[in-house]
Amino acid sequence: MQPLFLKPVFKERIWGGTTLQKEFGYAIPSDQTGECWAISAHPNGPSVIENGDYAGMTLDRLWREQPELFGNSTEKVFPLLTKILDANKDLSVQVHPDDTYAMANENGELGKTECWYVIDCKEDAHIIFGHNAKTKEELRQQINEGKWNELLRKVSIKPGDFFYVPSGTIHALCEGTLVLETQQSSDTTYRVYDYNRRDAAGNLRELHLEKAIDVINVPHHDASIIPTVEKKENVAITTFVQSDFFSVYKWDVRGKATFSFPDQYLLLSVIKGEGNIVHKDQKYELKKGTHLIIPVGLGRFTIEGDCELVVSHP
């Protein structure tokens, strides 16, 4: 039994940039790289195990063939997806369906509730989060008339902020934002507004207005997220959210901290600093941009160093 280190998959996007290379040293495919799929079992970009007995195996295959590593979960697919997003330009304004709607309309895909931890952003950065319409009628009318400034809510952000984005929430990352996203393992997006941008071939990207209007929550409510911090020996653990879909934490390790999770597998992403993870006399390097899974049954392990990790589990 070992921690499982993962090799990320990169996605080029019209809004992407080079921050994933600059910040994490990743070998990105181009200077329009928008997404690092860091811990993924999704068919559109599964990550590959890098070490140990399962080296070379994709995470979706490991999920199917070694269910004991995941506590013999009864879920059909690995439920989570961890990404790092470099919004070098504004992303399209979008919304995701819930499980029921996606199941019926998207070939059995999962819905998508997601959340963002802001690793870094430019000064005065913001996101689009929610809308001002009071009824579906009003929502439909403002979308059809293109009254985006009236409709969309802009929210200021700073490094360290956390946003919970339930399915049905209209949202967009905006220029100059680097986030770690924890989400349901789904790739279903309904695009509402794309700033009338054209791609390299001169084409507008497709919009999905009818489906979007179907699934947007009206009126918008901010999820009440109040992070709590628990101080243990050489680690401060921030709990951001514990929802039906996932729980997300940040671990600030300063020194040597010991952990044990007998019944739960964990997804770990190092977002700052460096150190080691030590398990049964084996030492593995952790550095900014390292992603790993702690399988069920690993037992006690230690993280030593000076680093921050975003941690999640279903």
Ligand code: ZN
């Ligand atoms: Zn989204």
